[in-house]
Amino acid sequence: MKTITIAIDGFSSTGKSTIAKQIANTLGYVYVDSGAMYRAVTYYAMQNNFINTKTFNTADLIAALSKIEVSFKFNPELGYAEVYLNGNNVEQYIRTLEVSNLVSQVAAVPEVRAELVKIQKEIGKNKAVVMDGRDIGTVVFPDAELKLFMTATADTRALRRYNELKNRGEAISFEAVLENVKKRDHLDSTRKDSPLFKAEDAIEIDNSNATIQEQVDYILKLVNERTAV
DSSP states (O other), X not given: OOOOEEEEEEOTTSSHHHHHHHHHHHHTOEEEEXXXXXXXXXXXXXXXXXXXXXXXXXHHHHHHGGGOOEEEEEETTTTEEEEEETTEEOTTGGGSHHHHHHHHHHHTOHHHHHHHHHHHHHHTTTSOEXXXXXXXXXXXXXXXXXXXXXXXXXXXXXXXXXXXXXXTTOOOOHHHHHHHHHHHHXXXXXXXXXXXOOOTTOEEEEOSSOOHHHHHHHHHHHHHHHHOO
């Protein structure tokens, strides 16, 4: 059976990463969370005072890109790869609402996108990869054999994210999460460099009312159709 490239794009908190991990594990493919790469760069920018809620020194971040190394290491206990920034595990730190509130600004910087897209293309050059993000099917892998576009209502996505953050012990309101979701939707869809949009040949999946297993089963069916010899 031949291997393919699976590109999953979509809005924030549509469960792209959860679905992508399960698909990759089932197929024995490499999984890459491209959004985590942008979150790691954002976390670096925050730690070095390049960005906060009021200011963003893009010039300093661009100058520091050569010092930023983002990598993934598989954690057998968790069953998926965690994100490392310059050799340090930052998986826990990049998932906070503080990072979520700033990541779209960092992701909009052309020099940041160019650097990370180069890494992403290299990871997927031999296929057998599942990658999720905002521009995977449109920019990173425009020739992917299977492109998916995940969506759900803003309220549904905000509730998912709210529950996730609460389970981690973060004191946050649903209203704040909903505001963040809507803000990110706008920034991701209107940025000049690689804006979020559905590729013409992508299959749209509205998972507002779909279970994870229903989505996995459907996607695996699509994979089988494209890998059958």
